[in-house]
Amino acid sequence: MRTHYCGELNSGLIGQEVILCGWVHRRRDHGGVIFIDLRDREGLIQVVLDPDRAEVFALAEQARSEYVLRIEGRVRPRPEGTVNKDLPTGEVEVLGTGLTILNAAETPPFQLDTHSADTSEEVRLRYRYVDLRRPEMQERLRVRSRVTRVMRNFLDDHGFLDIETPILTKSTPEGARDYLVPSRTHPGEFFALPQSPQLFKQLLMMSGMDRYYQVARCFRDEDLRADRQPEFTQLDIEVSFMTEDALTGLMEEMIRRLFKEVLDTDLPNPFPRLTYAEAMRRFGSDKPDLRVPLELIDVGDLMVDVDFKVFSGPAQDPKGRVVALCLPKGGDLTRREIDEYTKFVGIYGAKGLA
Structure with missing residues (x-):
């Protein structure tokens, strides 16, 4: 049915005959020559169809966005000055010698080459099968697949059974x-x-x-x-x-390999560690996001003798605590914004905010 994915074509295949299957991402008619950007899960390739082959050209004229095509052709270098450096396949194109319309398509409910934020979520979910054709959505599925594969391989290598x-x-x-x-x-x-x-x-x-x-x-x-x-x-x-430390070390090693193989990101060895007490004292949470630099600073000793009982009361209570959070540009907050934050921190048990 096909010999290559669209995104696999490169200069090493110049001169070869290929068969491709995919969706019409974009169609352009330039003075009698039709250009079709054919898309599959691996990427895009430009296909050129000349009027020399009348039957093939007539079918290409019928093709519209999201039609499903099978194209036969020969890989050739793009003419000088037309190389697309933003495209992995941008150095080559396919001269189409055969074309089959496998499936026609209605006009898509939204453009696939626009950012997802430009389309309402309701429309995207209603036409989920179209939304999943977006390169960004397909990349997310590929990343998830790679994550699962790396985890399985790591655990299999360390004697775990998948049950x-x-x-x-x-x-x-x-x-x-x-x-x-x-x-x-x-x-x-x-x-x-x-x-x-x-x-x-x-x-x-x-x-x-x-x-x-x-x-x-x-x-x-x-x-x-x-x-x-x-x-x-x-x-x-x-x-x-297995001891707790041994299991923790094994899981850290798995996460390091996961980030390296999937995202090419090196994580520290070993991971930073906080005791529960330190995490709660510095961040007020047992699962702090260490990318956020804001920390709680105890100021209870400064509040013991103040007249404002809201602060002096907790400062004198052995179970109480008064802390400050140094917020960059916090002086620009309006009173309304501060009041909204006061309601927000109440969800997590804070008695007040000023």
């Missing part, structure tokens, strides 16, 4: 509500979808499967929030006969 656990199970007392699935064979009874494979991991450890992992699907019947969603995927791991 699949059941999806239909019993309800377990965890942090959120379970999704329930009615049983046809047992009227009035229900299966629960697992929030995580916790029970099965423990069974596997007791059974002697001392290193287990699974890229597991998890389900939680709760309202959508910034850090919660109804279903998600997590890397699930359980081990026996």
Whole structure:
């Protein structure tokens, strides 16, 4: 059906006959010569169709955006001055000698070569199959695939077994509500979808499967929030006969390899470590984002004798705390913005803000 992906063509293939399949990303008619940018998951290639081959040219005239084509042709260098340095395949083009329209297409609901922010999310989700054709969306799927592959390879190399656990199970007392699935064979009874494979991991450890992992699907019947969603995927791991430090070191090594192989980013060895007490004292959170340089500074000793009881009270209380956050350009905040931040920090237990 095809010999190459569009994005694979380069100067090393000049002179070769190729067969390509893909979508019409863009079509241009330049004075009797038709140019088609053909797109597949690996990228774009420019296809040139001359009127010398009347039948092929007539089909090319019918092609429109998002038509699915099969094109036969010969790879050749682009004419001098027309090389596209922004395109990996920009040094070559394909002179089309055969064309088949595999599928016609209606006019797309939005342009695929525009930024996703220019199209409403509602429209993108309604036409998800079109949205997923965007290069940025396809790259995200490729990154996810590479992440999963690197993790699997690393864990396989370190003696972990990839074991699949059941999806239909019993309800377990965890942090959120379970999704329930009615049983046809047992009227009035229900299966629960697992929030995580916790029970099965423990069974596997007791059974002697001392290193287990699974890229597991998890389900939680709760309202959508910034850090919660109804279903998600997590890397699930359980081990026996391993110390906490050994397991932590192994996971750090896996994350370092993951960032290096997927993003070509070097992470420190070892990772920086904070005690719970230090994290709470400096950031007020047990999972601080260390990319944010803002830290809490204790000023209780300065507030003990002030007349403002809102500050002096907590400063004198052994369980109280008064801290300052040095905010760049904080002096530019309006009173309204400060009041909104005061409401916001109340969500996390702060008694006040000034």
